Amino acid sequence: EDKVVQSPLSLVVHEGDTVTLNCSYEVTNFRSLLWYKQEKKAPTFLFMLTSSGIEKKSGRLSSILDKKELFSILNITATQTGDSAIYLCAVARGAQKLVFGQGTRLTINP
Amino acid sequence: DTAVSQTPKYLVTQMGNDKSIKCEQNLGHDTMYWYKQDSKKFLKIMFSYNNKELIINETVPNRFSPKSPDKAHLNLHINSLELGDSAVYFCASSLVLGQGPNIEQFFGPGTRLTVL
Numbered sequence: 001e002d003k004v005v006q007s008p009l010s011l012v013v014h015e016g017d018t019v020t021l022n023c024s025y026e027v028t029n030f031r032s033l034l035w036y037k038q039e040k041k042a043p044t045f046l047f048m049l050t051s052s053g054i055e056k057k058s059g060r061l062s063s064i065l066d067k068k069e070l071f072s073i074l075n076i077t078a079t080q081t082g083d084s085a086i087y088l089c090a091v092a093r094g095a096q097k098l099v100f101g102q103g104t105r106l107t108i109n110p
Numbered sequence: 111d112t113a114v115s116q117t118p119k120y121l122v123t124q125m126g127n128d129k130s131i132k133c134e135q136n137l138g139h140d141t142m143y144w145y146k147q148d149s150k151k152f153l154k155i156m157f158s159y160n161n162k163e164l165i166i167n168e169t170v171p172n173r174f175s176p177k178s179p180d181k182a183h184l185n186l187h188i189n190s191l192e193l194g195d196s197a198v199y200f201c202a203s204s205l206v207l208g209q210g211p212n213i214e215q216f217f218g219p220g221t222r223l224t225v226l
Contacts, residue, residue, distance in 0.1 A: 034214065042114075042200060042217035043153070086151055097166055098215060100153040 002027045006089050006101035014109050017079050021104045023089030024071040033065055033072050034098065036088040043088055046074070076106075084108045113137050114218035116201050122224045123191055130187045131221045133201030141165075142184035143215065144176060145200040153200070159184050188223075196225045 003026045013019055025033065032050040036043035047056045049065035049072060056063050060079075065072045076083055086105050090098040114135045123129055135142060143166075144156040158166035162178040173189040188195060201218040 038151075041219045045214050045216070048214055088153065090153075097155060097158065099155075103151045103153075105151075 004101035139203040
């Protein structure tokens with residue numbers, strides 16, 4: 001059965017800290033791995049990773065995929081209170097199907 | 111302009127009722143989806159439609175029936191609602207490009223369904 005597991009499930013840090021969120025997967029017919037940020041409403045897209053070892057960056061956020069070890073990490077440096085959200089990892093398999101992890105709830109305290 | 115919209119945003123109803131949730135996307139995407147997010151925030155795909163044709167149908171009770179009148183709309187009808195149906199339902203869409211689908215999915219704002 002397809003599985004996407006995120007850790008930690010919950011993380012509380014202070015503003016300015018750096019955090020690393022983890023996502024491991026066991027999925028047949030892997031196509032890519034995606035990260036989403038979910039605040040109060042709908043998930044919003046952050047990154048899509050298809051190749052191993054190539055870091056994707058957007059401001060203070062960065063992510064990398066390891067297809068050999070079947071995991072990805074999402075780094076956030078110099079965290080701000082606005083980074084507080086649930087971060088979702090999803091793996092695309094086959095035709096247009098996304099399998100989601102359970103999410104990491106990140107809380108940034110001032 | 112809202113890219114993926116859903117109505118209603120909130121739906122409170124009694125057990126046993128039948129209800130519908132509507133979804134529309136103005137992105138010109140070919141593929142639309144319905145997801146259910148439970149109280150633990152776990153997102154699970156229910157259905158996927160490509161150009162009005164059903165392509166993914168996960169293990170979902172027959173009480174749930176999606177309907178796609180055109181590729182910009184995917185509605186979800188639920189019969190005989192049960193307490194366990196209470197959740198947030200998200201609609202999403204993605205663009206299919208040639209042989210390889212662009213699988214970035216854009217999500218609607220969600221519909222919070224509460225069954226009493």
